[in-house]
Amino acid sequence: MLIRTPLVIILLLALSAARAVNAQITDPLPAPVEKRGLMVEIRDVVRLPRTSELRPADQDVNPASWARVSFVRDLPDGRRFANDSRGFLYLLNSDAEPSVYADVGAAFPHAVYHRNESGFIGFEFHPAFAQNGLFYVVHCERAPGNPGTPDFIPPGYTEADVMHHNVITEWRANDPTASTFDGTRRELLRVAQVVTNPAHPFGYLGFNPTSEPGDPDYGLLYTSGSDLGFSNGRGPNANNPGQTQRLDSVVTAILRIDPRSPSESNGTKGLGDYTIPAINQFAADGDPDTLGEIYAYGFRNAHRLSWDLTDGTMFAADVGMNHIEEINIVHEGRNYGWMAREGYWENGVIRPGGALNQLFELPADVLDGRTADEFTYPVAIYDHSEGQAITAGFAYHGRIEALRGKFVFGDLVRGRLFAADLAAMKAADDGIPRTVAPVEEIQLYVRNANGSRVYVSFRELIERANGATAPRADMHLSRSLDGEIFVTSRRDGMIRMLVPDGG
Numbered sequence: 003m004l005i006r007t008p009l010v011i012i013l014l015l016a017l018s019a020a021r022a023v024n025a026q027i028t029d030p031l032p033a034p035v036e037k038r039g040l041m042v043e044i045r046d047v048v049r050l051p052r053t054s055e056l057r058p059a060d061q062d063v064n065p066a067s068w069a070r071v072s073f074v075r076d077l078p079d080g081r082r083f084a085n086d087s088r089g090f091l092y093l094l095n096s097d098a099e100p101s102v103y104a105d106v107g108a109a110f111p112h113a114v115y116h117r118n119e120s121g122f123i124g125f126e127f128h129p130a131f132a133q134n135g136l137f138y139v140v141h142c143e144r145a146p147g148n149p150g151t152p153d154f155i156p157p158g159y160t161e162a163d164v165m166h167h168n169v170i171t172e173w174r175a176n177d178p179t180a181s182t183f184d185g186t187r188r189e190l191l192r193v194a195q196v197v198t199n200p201a202h203p204f205g206y207l208g209f210n211p212t213s214e215p216g217d218p219d220y221g222l223l224y225t226s227g228s229d230l231g232f233s234n235g236r237g238p239n240a241n242n243p244g245q246t247q248r249l250d251s252v253v254t255a256i257l258r259i260d261p262r263s264p265s266e267s268n269g270t271k272g273l274g275d276y277t278i279p280a281i282n283q284f285a286a287d288g289d290p291d292t293l294g295e296i297y298a299y300g301f302r303n304a305h306r307l308s309w310d311l312t313d314g315t316m317f318a319a320d321v322g323m324n325h326i327e328e329i330n331i332v333h334e335g336r337n338y339g340w341m342a343r344e345g346y347w348e349n350g351v352i353r354p355g356g357a358l359n360q361l362f363e364l365p366a367d368v369l370d371g372r373t374a375d376e377f378t379y380p381v382a383i384y385d386h387s388e389g390q391a392i393t394a395g396f397a398y399h400g401r402i403e404a405l406r407g408k409f410v411f412g413d414l415v416r417g418r419l420f421a422a423d424l425a426a427m428k429a430a431d432d433g434i435p436r437t438v439a440p441v442e443e444i445q446l447y448v449r450n451a452n453g454s455r456v457y458v459s460f461r462e463l464i465e466r467a468n469g470a471t472a473p474r475a476d477m478h479l480s481r482s483l484d485g486e487i488f489v490t491s492r493r494d495g496m497i498r499m500l501v502p503d504g505g
């Protein structure tokens with residue numbers, strides 16, 4: 003008895019611990035994201051031209067959309083640009099109507115436009131554009147009949163499996179001061195997608211804006227990090243956790259590349275016609291089985307990156323599966339968990355017989371940070387009671403006093419705007435999975451003809467502009483050169499801005 007009793011107790015403890023580890027979660031964050039007094043004015047800046055009939059209706063994800071804006075970018079010389087993912091890159095002068103800077107769609111006859119993130123997805127100017135005329139474009143193409151050859155096909159697949167190509171190109175303007183593009187193009191990278199939909203393509207290209215000439219990562223191009231549809235991109239090749247959690251593949255990885263051709267840099271060639279930065283951790287690890295272009299990995303769809311302009315902290319907004327939307331602080335070399343983790347839970351797909359839409363509790367010692375696992379966890383999260391897909395997010399240090407020291411982000415589908423305290427987010431980057439910054443909702447308002455505040459939701463603004471209901475907001479955020487926030491939609495083509503009260 004003296005021996006058996008403790009054994010029974012130990013067994014019972016072990017069983018209850020196992021039960022706790024196995025608990026499936028249906029409502030991961032029961033507390034709603036609430037408004038707590040943050041109120042910000044939003045104003046129209048300019049509306050892009052209507053392109054509803056540009057593409058055949060059966061090839062356009064939403065023919066009713068006025069224009070499909072996903073990025074606004076400022077050059078240091080004051081010029082402002084925005085894209086319509088139906089194919090145009092516009093120059094926005096403050097004193098004139100938007101004008102087409104480059105007809106990106108015309109350059110890519112195999113492009114597809116039938117998904118939310120398709121067509122002319124994103125662009126970014128080289129920080130030395132004024133001198134070198136370089137900018138970068140990412141777009142999506144169909145594979146059948148495509149003369150292009152992918153530089154990367156996910157491991158285990160062949161060209162016969164390829165459904166779409168996700169392509170990054172460099173454009174070189176002969177005259178960087180010209181108001182329309184004239185110049186040349188060079189393909190940097192062509193990545194194959196083998197799931198039915200071109201889900202979660204590379205969608206973002208960017209340079210670290212806090213990097214100065216002479217800094218180690220000046221002129222290095224970062225990409226979004228995504229699972230290339232291996233979660234829910236549909237078809238027989240989707241739902242495949244075996245394509246994630248590996249370093250011999252770009253799947254789930256944020257890449258950092260020197261966009262120069264090795265013929266120009268004399269450096270090491272990457273998968274495509276670009277150079278692997280010698281400073282990259284996975285380039286310098288002496289391991290031939292890790293891809294040197296990988297910066298960090300384990301993202302489902304980290305479709306937007308940003309940097310805190312005051313201290314260079316790098317953020318990734320990672321769209322979740324069925325439950326958790328994440329803001330992550332990105333450190334080189336780290337593994338952010340997908341498909342093994344979603345938020346600070348285990349995703350069910352890695353369990354025998356489990357599924358992508360399941361979440362399970364982590365063991366308490368891991369959740370509390372007493373026992374470290376191999377993953378890095380988000381610093382702010384919300385669940386699918388509150389939204390469905392996270393937008394970009396930015397550390398805000400601009401003119402709106404109420405938002406200073408906050409991280410501003412939102413939900414792409416519902417069009418809700420959120421904020422979290424920036425210091426709390428940085429404090430949550432502590433190696434403890436369960437510590438995350440609280441999230442609150444921002445109340446938007448406009449001014450009526452009398453100058454009075456009128457409280458609005460972003461979706462109401464879209465619906466007023468379009469004169470039609472908007473089943474989803476398709477909201478995106480961008481940041482101006484001086485650190486202010488643009489709010490755009492792929493529905494109404496209007497570029498709006500958050501502004502100081504009455505200012």
Ligand SMILES: [Ca+2]
Pocket residue numbers: 379380381430431432433434435436437438
């Ligand atoms: Ca934490």
